[in-house]
Amino acid sequence: LFAGPVEFLKGVVAMDGLPPADRAEICFAGRSNVGKSSLINALTGRKALARASNTPGRTQEINYFTLGERHYLVDLPGYGYAEAPVAVVEKWQRLLKAYLAGRQTLRRAFVLIDTRHGVKAVDEEILRLLDGAAVTFQVVMTKADKVREADRAKVLDQVRAALARHPAAFPEIVLTSSEKGDGIATLRAIIAGIG
Ligand code: GTP
Ligand code: MG
DSSP, rough: OOOOOOOEEESSSSGGGOOOOEEOOOOOEBBSSSSHHHHHHHHOOTTTSSOOOOHHHHHHHHEEEEETTTTTEEEEEOOOOTTTHHHHHHHHHHHHHHHHHHOEEEEEEEEEETTTTTHHHHHHHHHHHHHHHTTOOEEEEEEEGSOOOOHHHHHHHHHHHHHHHHBBBBBOOOOOOOTTTTTHHHHHHHHHTTO
16 A cells, blocks of 8 residues: 555654655544553564553653555644643754644545543543644544443444544544554554555
8 A cells, every 4th residue: 555665754843843744644643541652563564663651651652653655644732632741842842833824745544543531621622723723634433442342332332522622633434453453454544545
């Protein structure tokens, strides 16, 4: 699906560090520990491309990856990590806002939601930010392997109800497990279709 190399390009800590805006860009946003880095590894088929970890707040920079010759994948720092120092949180919130609102080539934001938890108040903040910036976003449910199939419908209903209030939301929700591989091929196809 993606011709060309998959590589880590750079970690960015300020807007002036962003690479040239010359490709379609897809970002992954979500609460700390929701599984953003793991999903990027699963999508690219590379076990340790993005650093995944049990320690919340592991990803502290905007990490750019090339996916073939036409796309950048962007791993964003997680939000809603209660233990992080206030000054750090504020710095990242400013950068996140500036990035989401100001990146011309950002085609879609994937917002990751833990299948065990559904949409939380901190997620709503990001969804409102994306509405305001008119960035189309699509919800990707993570860690589906941790929820019994019979219990998934209820969470999905909660997520659908939340999305109905957001004009920038893309209606299709993708259920994934980076661990088991569910939904990964679907997500790859979606990304390949974003030009
Ligand atoms: P930050 O960088 O801190 O914001 O976290 P992150 O969103 O990048 O999460 P990360 O990918 O580092 O994953 C956090 C933890 O969840 C790790 O221990 C992963 O192994 C685990 N995890 C991620 N995806 C899955 C999944 O699909 N299934 C299961 N069972 N565990 C997962
Ligand atoms: Mg991470």
